[in-house]
Amino acid sequence: MLDSVTGSLERYMDLLSARQKIVASNIANADTPGFKTKDLDFQSEFASALSGSQPQASEVTGLPVKNDGNNVSLDREARLLAENAMRFSAASNLMRSQLNTVKEAIQGGKSA
Amino acid sequence: MSSLFSALSVSASGMAAQRTRAALLVENIANSETTRTPGGGPYRRKDAIFSSDETGSAFSSELDAQLDGQSLTGVKVVGISVDNSAPEKQYLPGHPDADADGYVSMPKVNPAEDMVDLMGANRSYQANVAAMSAVKDMIQKSIDLLR
Amino acid sequence: MTTPISSIAPIAMPQMAPAAGAAGQPGEFQGVLSSAIDSIQSLQNTAADSVQKFLTGQNEELHTTVLATQKAELAFELGLQVRNKVVDAYQEIMKMQM
Numbered sequence: 001m002l003d004s005v006t007g008s009l010e011r012y013m014d015l016l017s018a019r020q021k022i023v024a025s026n027i028a029n030a031d032t033p034g035f036k037t038k039d040l041d042f043q044s045e046f047a048s049a050l051s052g053s054q055p056q057a058s059e060v061t062g063l064p065v066k067n068d069g070n071n072v073s074l075d076r077e078a079r080l081l082a083e084n085a086m087r088f089s090a091a092s093n094l095m096r097s098q099l100n101t102v103k104e105a106i107q108g109g110k111s112a
Numbered sequence: 113m114s115s116l117f118s119a120l121s122v123s124a125s126g127m128a129a130q131r132t133r134a135a136l137l138v139e140n141i142a143n144s145e146t147t148r149t150p151g152g153g154p155y156r157r158k159d160a161i162f163s164s165d166e167t168g169s170a171f172s173s174e175l176d177a178q179l180d181g182q183s184l185t186g187v188k189v190v191g192i193s194v195d196n197s198a199p200e201k202q203y204l205p206g207h208p209d210a211d212a213d214g215y216v217s218m219p220k221v222n223p224a225e226d227m228v229d230l231m232g233a234n235r236s237y238q239a240n241v242a243a244m245s246a247v248k249d250m251i252q253k254s255i256d257l258l259r
Numbered sequence: 260m261t262t263p264i265s266s267i268a269p270i271a272m273p274q275m276a277p278a279a280g281a282a283g284q285p286g287e288f289q290g291v292l293s294s295a296i297d298s299i300q301s302l303q304n305t306a307a308d309s310v311q312k313f314l315t316g317q318n319e320e321l322h323t324t325v326l327a328t329q330k331a332e333l334a335f336e337l338g339l340q341v342r343n344k345v346v347d348a349y350q351e352i353m354k355m356q357m
Contacts, residue, residue: 006326013322017116020250021184024119024243028126028187030236031133032162074239085246092253092322099257099329106337115313115320254322257329 009095013088015045018055020084027077033068036060037076118184119247121167125186126240132189133160134233137226144221147209154199155219161191195220295341299334306331 022038029035037060045055063071136158146155167186197220205214309327312319 006330010323010326014320017250017320017322020247021116021119021122024122024126024247025185027236027239027243028122028129029162029164029185030126030239031130031232032164032187035164074235078239078242081243081246085249088250089253092257095326096257096259099333102333103336106333106340114318117321251321254320254325257322257325 006095006098009091009098011046013091013095015040015042015055016084016088016091018057020081020088022057023077023080023084026072027074027081029070030072030074030077031070033070035070035072037063037072039080114183116247116251118167120244122184122186123240123244123247125165125167125188126243127237129160129162129187129189130233130237130240133162134230134237136160136192137230137233140219140221140226141223141230144219144223144226146219147207147216154217155221156199157195157219157221159193159195160189161193162187163190164188295338299331299338302327302331302334 019040019042022040026037038057039060040055040057060071063073063076065071140155140157143155149155164185165188166183199217200220201215202218203214204210204216207216210216306324306327309319309324313321313324
């Protein structure tokens with residue numbers, strides 16, 4: 001019943017959660033020697049028809065590497081942290097609005 | 113991967129590791145001129161050894177931690193390296209700890225460098241705090257969907 | 260002059276879907292009703308599973324559990340309202356019987 005729009009929103013929220021977990025992990029390892037920044041390919045995971053599959057994290061290329069082999073950029077991670085949080089907030093608000101609309105439609109039919 | 117709650121443990125591990133790192137840097141800075149220690153010789157600088165560490169939430173099941181090959185990667189201080197290499201010698205003939213040739217063994221600590229490192233540790237600590245806060249907010253948004 | 264009562268045609272009873280327990284007529288409406296009940300049941304099972312997984316610390320995100328329970332609740336509420344409507348309509352019609 002609800003699944004056409006909320007299915008997409010739910011998948012979006014799943015991926016944002018997954019991405020935020022990776023960001024937290026990158027930040028925790030900002031000073032771990034040899035640690036390489038990870039991320040997931042958001043748009044291709046989102047477009048992927050297989051909902052419910054675990055998103056694949058992979059190493060990020062093109063980041064400058066420090067002397068100890070670590071390539072975590074706190075600026076990049078801080079930006080992603082903020083972006084993921086805001087997108088999740090937007091998606092959850094949209095979701096709540098959808099659910100409330102359906103709820104109204106159902107209860108609006110209640111006979112007096 | 114394990115759930116968003118595990119990300120809280122990850123950030124907590126980051127905070128703990130950075131605190132340890134900061135504590136050691138503070139110790140180095142405070143002892144940058146210490147020429148005499150109970151163990152003999154000048155102060156030996158200490159550094160934290162960071163290593164990544166698989167972590168789960170306090171509420172996650174053992175089974176899940178074993179089945180799920182993609183648990184989250186936190187960080188842990190796996191050891192403290194003490195610099196036992198030959199100390200630097202400075203020529204200070206009047207110094208109470210000077211040897212026969214007037215050289216004093218000094219700690220291998222560059223306070224300016226460690227101070228910069230300390231600021232880096234602080235910045236990383238704050239980043240972990242921010243991450244924990246962001247994750248907490250996301251979880252709260254999920255709870256708000258129930259209203 | 261009065262018309263003899265016997266010549267008044269009896270009021271035709273509308274075909275209602277049989278109530279639960281009544282044997283026989285698999286009307287289209289009953290088909291719709293039972294598939295609706297099935298899907299409500301299925302959503303509730305999904306929600307219950309999701310809650311269980313969340314509580315026992317398995318890989319379940321909180322928002323997944325919340326959404327599963329919300330969907331189950333909405334489906335149930337819809338089913339309930341439809342059922343109320345059907346009962347109201349039935350009672351309305353029964354009142355018309357002489």
